[in-house]
Amino acid sequence: MxxxxxxxxxxxxxxxxxxxxxxxxxxxxxxxxxxxxxxxxxxxxxxxxxxxxxxxxxxxxxxxxxxxxxxxxxxxxxxxxxxxxxxxxxxxxxxxxxxxxxxxxxxxxxxxxxxxxxxxxxxxxxxxxxxxxxxxxxxxxxEKRGMHQELDILTPRQRQILQLIAEGNATRDIADKLFVSVKTVESHRAQLMDRLGIHDVPGLVRFAIRIGLIENES
Incomplete structure (x- = not known):
């Protein structure tokens, strides 16, 4: 080695x-x-x-x-x-x-x-x-099926913002972490919600847990 x-x-x-x-x-x-x-x-x-x-x-x-x-x-x-x-x-x-x-x-x-x-x-x-x-x-x-395909409909930046949202970060905090504007974060959030067909934060959290982006701590 x-x-x-x-x-x-x-x-x-x-x-x-x-x-x-x-x-x-x-x-x-x-x-x-x-x-x-x-x-x-x-x-x-x-x-x-x-x-x-x-x-x-x-x-x-x-x-x-x-x-x-x-x-x-x-x-x-x-x-x-x-x-x-x-x-x-x-x-x-x-x-x-x-x-x-x-x-x-x-x-x-x-x-x-x-x-x-x-x-x-x-x-x-x-x-x-x-x-x-x-x-x-x-x-x-x-067979190319399962969790990873669900994530493929999101861009890498959208996946990252999804994870940060699911971890409980506020929009301003996400913008600061990623060195982008609040408007940019809001735009990505709206786009990922549209792509997933999920339009509330609790729904995003449940999705992120199901696909393994974050752990279920309950």
């Missing part, structure tokens, strides 16, 4: 992040480790540091891990991305592959499989967690 000069670890659960970081530190191939609990920060870190590998939770505030992975790959396709997820469903794996991820690891298995997954990804292999049925994922991807 080639040396990982810089690694970014993005997970919004501090205890999980600390546990994974401890395991990564024990790997002699890993050099400097950067960490964050926010999706937007992860994108900025990747742009600034040009890491060898990003270990990325799917459920992140600000910008979910799938969107982060896609942006990182667009910035620099040489960066390896290993997704961490609570979800073993084929729709999530299919979305991860579509975003350009190199590996997909179930969080429950992360401590046992992490080193194996990292080595596989760094050796140019596509790694899929042992808890996921690869054949089911292949069939799902071939």
């Amino acid at each position: 080639k040396h990982i000069h810089k690694l970014i670890l993005a997970d919004d659960h501090t205890l999980v992040r600390e546990g994974i970081k401890t395991l990564i530190k024990a790997m002699p191939e890993v050099g400097e480790i950067f960490e964050t609990g926010d999706g937007l920060d992860a994108v900025n870190l990747a742009r600034q540091e040009s890491p060898t590998l990003v270990v990325l939770d799917i459920t992140l505030p600000g910008l979910n891990g799938l969107e982060v992975a896609q942006r990182i790959k667009q910035q620099n396709s040489a960066i390896k991305v290993l997704m961490l997820s609570m979800h073993a469903g084929p729709e999530y794996v299919a979305r991860a592959w579509k975003a350009g991820a190199d590996g997909y690891l179930i969080k429950d298995s992360a401590f046992a499989e992490l080193a194996t997954a990292i080595k596989a990804v760094m050796n140019g292999e596509q790694y899929l967690s042992q808890d996921v049925d690869a054949e089911v994922v292949k069939r799902f991807t071939k």
